[in-house]
Amino acid sequence: ALIYLLKYPYLACLRPTQKMNLFQSITSALDNTLASDPTAVIFGEDVAFGGVFRCTVGLRDKYGKDRVFNTPLCEQGIVGFGIGVAVAGATAIAEIQFADYIFPAFDQIVNEAAKYRYRSGNMFDCGNLTIRAPWGCVGHGSLYHSQSPEAFFAHCPGLKVVIPRSPIQAKGLLLSCIADKNPCIFFEPKILYRAAVEQVPEDPYTIPLSQAEVLQEGSDVTLVAWGTQIHVLKEVASMAQEKLGVSCEVIDLQTILPWDIETVCKSVVKTGRLLISHEAPVTGGFASEISSTVQEECFLNLEAPISRVCGYDTPFPHIFEPFYIPDKWKCFEAIKKMINY
Amino acid sequence: MIKRIQPRVLAKPQSASARRERALIHGPSHITGRWRFPLSANSRRAQSEHTLTQRQIAGRLCPAVGSCAFYLPIFKTAKKPRAGRTHPDIRTVLRWVRSGKMLAIISNVFRASAQRNGAAVIMSARTYADFTTQATFEIKKCDLFKLDEGPATQVVLTRDEGLQYYRIMQTMRRMELKADQLYKQKIIRGFCHLYDGQEACAVGIETSINLSDHLITAYRAHGYTYTRGGTVKEIMAELTGRRGGIAKGKGGSMHMYCKHFYGGNGIVGAQVPLGAGVALACKFQGNNQLCVCLYGDGAANQGQIFETYNMAALWKLPVIFICENNRYGMGTSVERAAASTDYFKRGEFIPGLRVDGMDVLCVREATKFAADHCRSGKGPILMELQTYRYHGHSMSDPGVSYRTREEIQEVRSKSDPISLLKDRMLSNNMASVEELKEIDVEVRKEIEDAAQFATTDPEPPLEDLCNHIFCDMPSLEVRGTNPWAKLKSVS
Numbered sequence: 001a002l003i004y005l006l007k008y009p010y011l012a013c014l015r016p017t018q019k020m021n022l023f024q025s026i027t028s029a030l031d032n033t034l035a036s037d038p039t040a041v042i043f044g045e046d047v048a049f050g051g052v053f054r055c056t057v058g059l060r061d062k063y064g065k066d067r068v069f070n071t072p073l074c075e076q077g078i079v080g081f082g083i084g085v086a087v088a089g090a091t092a093i094a095e096i097q098f099a100d101y102i103f104p105a106f107d108q109i110v111n112e113a114a115k116y117r118y119r120s121g122n123m124f125d126c127g128n129l130t131i132r133a134p135w136g137c138v139g140h141g142s143l144y145h146s147q148s149p150e151a152f153f154a155h156c157p158g159l160k161v162v163i164p165r166s167p168i169q170a171k172g173l174l175l176s177c178i179a180d181k182n183p184c185i186f187f188e189p190k191i192l193y194r195a196a197v198e199q200v201p202e203d204p205y206t207i208p209l210s211q212a213e214v215l216q217e218g219s220d221v222t223l224v225a226w227g228t229q230i231h232v233l234k235e236v237a238s239m240a241q242e243k244l245g246v247s248c249e250v251i252d253l254q255t256i257l258p259w260d261i262e263t264v265c266k267s268v269v270k271t272g273r274l275l276i277s278h279e280a281p282v283t284g285g286f287a288s289e290i291s292s293t294v295q296e297e298c299f300l301n302l303e304a305p306i307s308r309v310c311g312y313d314t315p316f317p318h319i320f321e322p323f324y325i326p327d328k329w330k331c332f333e334a335i336k337k338m339i340n341y
Numbered sequence: 342m343i344k345r346i347q348p349r350v351l352a353k354p355q356s357a358s359a360r361r362e363r364a365l366i367h368g369p370s371h372i373t374g375r376w377r378f379p380l381s382a383n384s385r386r387a388q389s390e391h392t393l394t395q396r397q398i399a400g401r402l403c404p405a406v407g408s409c410a411f412y413l414p415i416f417k418t419a420k421k422p423r424a425g426r427t428h429p430d431i432r433t434v435l436r437w438v439r440s441g442k443m444l445a446i447i448s449n450v451f452r453a454s455a456q457r458n459g460a461a462v463i464m465s466a467r468t469y470a471d472f473t474t475q476a477t478f479e480i481k482k483c484d485l486f487k488l489d490e491g492p493a494t495q496v497v498l499t500r501d502e503g504l505q506y507y508r509i510m511q512t513m514r515r516m517e518l519k520a521d522q523l524y525k526q527k528i529i530r531g532f533c534h535l536y537d538g539q540e541a542c543a544v545g546i547e548t549s550i551n552l553s554d555h556l557i558t559a560y561r562a563h564g565y566t567y568t569r570g571g572t573v574k575e576i577m578a579e580l581t582g583r584r585g586g587i588a589k590g591k592g593g594s595m596h597m598y599c600k601h602f603y604g605g606n607g608i609v610g611a612q613v614p615l616g617a618g619v620a621l622a623c624k625f626q627g628n629n630q631l632c633v634c635l636y637g638d639g640a641a642n643q644g645q646i647f648e649t650y651n652m653a654a655l656w657k658l659p660v661i662f663i664c665e666n667n668r669y670g671m672g673t674s675v676e677r678a679a680a681s682t683d684y685f686k687r688g689e690f691i692p693g694l695r696v697d698g699m700d701v702l703c704v705r706e707a708t709k710f711a712a713d714h715c716r717s718g719k720g721p722i723l724m725e726l727q728t729y730r731y732h733g734h735s736m737s738d739p740g741v742s743y744r745t746r747e748e749i750q751e752v753r754s755k756s757d758p759i760s761l762l763k764d765r766m767l768s769n770n771m772a773s774v775e776e777l778k779e780i781d782v783e784v785r786k787e788i789e790d791a792a793q794f795a796t797t798d799p800e801p802p803l804e805d806l807c808n809h810i811f812c813d814m815p816s817l818e819v820r821g822t823n824p825w826a827k828l829k830s831v832s
Contacts, residue, residue, distance in 0.1 A: 045671075045673075046671065049672065049742070049743075070673060070678075072639075072642035072670075072673075072678045072679065073609055073610070073639040073640060073643060073670055074643050076644050077642075077644065100608075103608075104644070104645070140530040141531070142531045142532065142595075143593075143607060144607035145532065282820050283820060312806065312819055312820070313810070313820055314807055314810055314819065315810075317591065317806060318582055318596075319582035319590055319593070319800055319801065320806045323803060323806060
């Protein structure tokens, strides 16, 4: 228990916790923000009644309709508007209804939000902006409700991209993103909205960004993922331990950009093998960035080629989803091949 | 005593045939009793729809079996039975009626007569009663923007057109309800945006444009897929994701395509610039075709729509922009989403029309007007169809958290497109109740068969996962979840 408290210092003071699932922890984080920061505003499509995933339930009644309001159906407008709010000094939390719809706003995010501080020589910035979007496959989402676009934004310096894996991380990371003085995109795994339930502290707390978390220590293989895929890899790690006697180190990257190179490389130096897994298509997915950086840094420590278990290079399919996603068997197979290399 | 009913229908002077008909219907007095029979009375609103006296049955049987000599002693001039055909006597006939066999015999006879006549199967072989072949209706005037004159307010609807519209709308309605049912049974998964309530829009538009014209719409596309040429079977199989589907099972509810119908698009508002592009191609090729580009009231606030208006007006593209205003953009009512709810004026420099989208004739006339406008080279035109959807935004939306059930019921009872058409046709003697019921029965059967097919058809093969990514690159190796597991894209 003591080790647990030391490992998770944000739980150290044994604050009152409540059983919450992912969307409730998001609501709690937003509640804390609106309470502590009088300039905070939340806006997006349908956020007033609580949002399509119930992330903003009750906030409008509590804080008023000038702080929690709906926008019309215009993503480019939402993000552009959010950048303006942030530049003027208020804390803006914009919601894009699904990550698949973030593309009309891509220009605003990449060309305006990310470059504001740089191009104005630090005179202006939109660090008060946080964009939240539901992310990832959900079992029946098909082409436009299942995408994982973190790789598109990883290519853009000036932004921070963060993906939590569970309610406790979600609340802490969201609060860090809001507090952070850079524009942040916070992707929430939609399949975990109801499925992931944890005892989450009611008070605000932050989890540092750009720090990967080692969930499980191991000595043979390093497994890196983020969001929903972490839970798959945890299961794969236990399968590998049981069936192959392989001890796996599981790392949750948490922040995609800027990512924690040190933790991952230290781990690879220890184990010599790396497996990276995500749902997005493999070509140009974020695993390719991790892979190439790791081989640069730890080339001589590698025992086997770095393995990427990702989605196929196709649009996210409708009926073929169970074949498309990198499930535990594919990861397990990859570990077997790496061990026997 | 023969009960005299003066229906509004038979207002014509009584010819001999009409008199014979009345006598046949009411029959001789020795036939008594009532029989529950699916044939409903011939516009006899005074009587209940589902029962006929046996006199009436007997009266109807006579034309079918070809003679009434044995049956009505009062008509000595009745025709003799034809040689080679034996007629059943009345007791046999009534036994058949009681056993329910008559329905089969009658429908067979009618089918035979229909084949002879080449007409569609009509339940009542109303050789004696005339349907009016066409009627003129007064429709609502459209609000105009930047137009001097609008579409006609006096429209002619012929009987055949009316029956056709009724059939198509009823098919669409039943198809959507079936999809609702299958979704609740989890046979259809994913997203399903239903079109019931808005059928008049699809039918009205389609009747005014040719199949060679182009159409593109957003995700509420099942109705348009049907009017543009898809069959119910293909649509339902696409919803369930089977290989018999119209997009081979790879698209699902939101991505259905057929010839000159460009879908079925998931991203809100993204289809409007595409529609303008199609129109540009038509203009460039000089084929006198136009593009109908639909979007909803929620999408009307997207930036790309305004960019498209500008391009279309600048280059005078033959595009009809149609905003299907069903008052709610998912869960947000139009007052809460739009600074100006006059969507037909949003084009600013594009002329606009506001049309009652629940009346198929209004939509037809307005689209005809708009099509003429485009084809004459005057450039784009914008139409707002005021319509309503009964279901929620999609199957995951109950549809009642942002509007009241009373509102839905009110629209359903006052402005349902199918009921409006039906009332028009019945009150002007353009069809009979049983004729329309027969259409309903056929439609229901078609939908059942399609649902059966959709449930039992096999899913597309796994190889299809990687097909159709690129063109002309056969045997492209598609990298996948593992470095050694590559799938081949063969098309």
